[in-house]
Amino acid sequence: MFREVVYLKPEEMPRSYYNVLADLPFKLDPPLDPKTGEPMRPEKLLRIFPEPLLEQEVSDKRFIPIPEPVLKEYAVYRPTPLVRAHFLEEYLGTRTQIYYKYEGLSPTGSHKTNTALAQAYYNKISGTKVLVTETGAGQWGSALSYAGAKFGLEVRVFMVKISYNQKPFRKVLMNLFDGNVVPSPSKLTQFGQMFDEGHPGTLGIAISEAIETVLEEQNAKYALGSVLNHVLLHQTIIGLELKEQLKKLEITPDMIVACHGGGSNFGGTILPFIPDVLDGKDIEIVAVEPESCPSLTKGEYRYDFGDSAGLTPMMKMYTLGKDFVPPAIHAGGLRYHGAAPIVSKLLYEKLISAAAVSQDEVFEAGKLFAKVEGIVPAPESAHAIAYVIKEAKKNEKKTIVFTLSGHGYFDLNAYVSSLRGNFRNF
Numbered sequence: 001m002f003r004e005v006v007y008l009k010p011e012e013m014p015r016s017y018y019n020v021l022a023d024l025p026f027k028l029d030p031p032l033d034p035k036t037g038e039p040m041r042p043e044k045l046l047r048i049f050p051e052p053l054l055e056q057e058v059s060d061k062r063f064i065p066i067p068e069p070v071l072k073e074y075a076v077y078r079p080t081p082l083v084r085a086h087f088l089e090e091y092l093g094t095r096t097q098i099y100y101k102y103e104g105l106s107p108t109g110s111h112k113t114n115t116a117l118a119q120a121y122y123n124k125i126s127g128t129k130v131l132v133t134e135t136g137a138g139q140w141g142s143a144l145s146y147a148g149a150k151f152g153l154e155v156r157v158f159m160v161k162i163s164y165n166q167k168p169f170r171k172v173l174m175n176l177f178d179g180n181v182v183p184s185p186s187k188l189t190q191f192g193q194m195f196d197e198g199h200p201g202t203l204g205i206a207i208s209e210a211i212e213t214v215l216e217e218q219n220a221k222y223a224l225g226s227v228l229n230h231v232l233l234h235q236t237i238i239g240l241e242l243k244e245q246l247k248k249l250e251i252t253p254d255m256i257v258a259c260h261g262g263g264s265n266f267g268g269t270i271l272p273f274i275p276d277v278l279d280g281k282d283i284e285i286v287a288v289e290p291e292s293c294p295s296l297t298k299g300e301y302r303y304d305f306g307d308s309a310g311l312t313p314m315m316k317m318y319t320l321g322k323d324f325v326p327p328a329i330h331a332g333g334l335r336y337h338g339a340a341p342i343v344s345k346l347l348y349e350k351l352i353s354a355a356a357v358s359q360d361e362v363f364e365a366g367k368l369f370a371k372v373e374g375i376v377p378a379p380e381s382a383h384a385i386a387y388v389i390k391e392a393k394k395n396e397k398k399t400i401v402f403t404l405s406g407h408g409y410f411d412l413n414a415y416v417s418s419l420r421g422n423f424r425n426f
């Protein structure tokens with residue numbers, strides 16, 4: 001029997017993003033100005049974000065058209081396939097049917113390109129010349145570098161120093177797309193100069209360096225790869241395609257699963273299904289995070305800063321606290337203290353649930369998936385796989401769909417340690 005794969009034709013690619021804010025029966029709590037504690041006026045953010053993205057951040061329109069130039073760029077790797085994990089099912093000997101939506105086919109190997117291209121486009125038409133950002137593991141930095149090259153913007157990336165040293169090939173990838181990348185803390189900003197040479201860096205410091213650079217420079221804007229409403233909005237292209245593909249299979253999934261760092265691949269996958277859940281359809285939706293950075297499962301639901309330095313507006317979200325320092329787990333993309341406000345609200349309202357898995361389970365799942373399905377998953381994505389495997393082992397007759405947010409071919413170092421068995425089980 002051949003492998004079941006659902007491809008969409010290029011012309012079947014969605015033409016609009018889906019904005020869940022139009023359909024929620026409750027309102028999100030507004031971001032607060034860190035200085036006054038009052039709701040943030042969007043105009044105040046115009047210095048760091050372009051107007052169209054700020055409009056999307058608070059829009060209540062249900063569908064927001066995807067601009068033609070962005071659709072054209074999506075066509076390089078979209079629509080992405082929905083694949084039946086036959087070999088995994090066979091290996092587990094389970095009655096559960098497992099499907100995955102594969103986002104690793106993008107030019108930089110993860111779903112992050114979906115929002116990077118949109119953000120680069122909206123910045124370009126707003127007159128931005130330079131995009132500045134931070135990156136941890138390097139996936140966001142490479143996606144934004146690629147998008148900047150496509151839309152003619154200079155991209156500067158502050159990369160957490162320890163990752164910069166551990167992941168040289170991510171840096172090469174950024175350079176290949178003409179992105180400039182420096183290890184953070186750097187000597188380029190006043191904030192960076194406060195730290196000594198040997199400091200390993202944190203995402204919080206890198207964000208502060210990026211924002212300082214933007215505030216110092218005309219025509220420079222800041223770009224964020226997760227958490228914000230407009231980022232999740234752009235990622236809904238994943239869930240919209242998935243819905244079409246499931247329709248072709250005449251399947252309603254019993255469970256949808258995705259890994260969760262800041263919430264963008266999870267939100268992008270599941271938000272288009274929220275109207276179905278509100279209509280009473282019985283779909284269990286699960287966000288999977290690391291046990292060592294358990295924002296959703298162990299965090300508090302309250303206002304907190306998005307960064308460690310306290311420069312960003314305060315957002316109502318599940319958080320471990322802005323000063324939480326997660327252990328150096330191999331899934332760098334999941335080392336965030338907070339969670340997307342939209343995902344947080346859905347969890348608070350019990351429309352979705354969350355689960356945490358251990359690093360050992362994650363790499364066992366990643367290695368197994370590589371062997372049976374033929375794709376080395378990103379360590380982040382392997383969190384979703386680990387959870388799905390546990391569910392499938394219950395041997396229930398049901399259908400699970402998960403998002404494989406990226407491949408792990410730039411993360412083989414993480415697998416090296418796993419193969420040597422020298423993990424600490426956090």
Ligand SMILES: *Cc1c(COP(=O)(O)O)cnc(C)c1O
Nearest residue numbers: 226261262263264265333380406
């Ligand atoms: C960045 C990243 C994540 C985590 O970020 P989210 O915003 O939660 O999606 C997950 N998987 C991959 C492959 C990533 O690059």
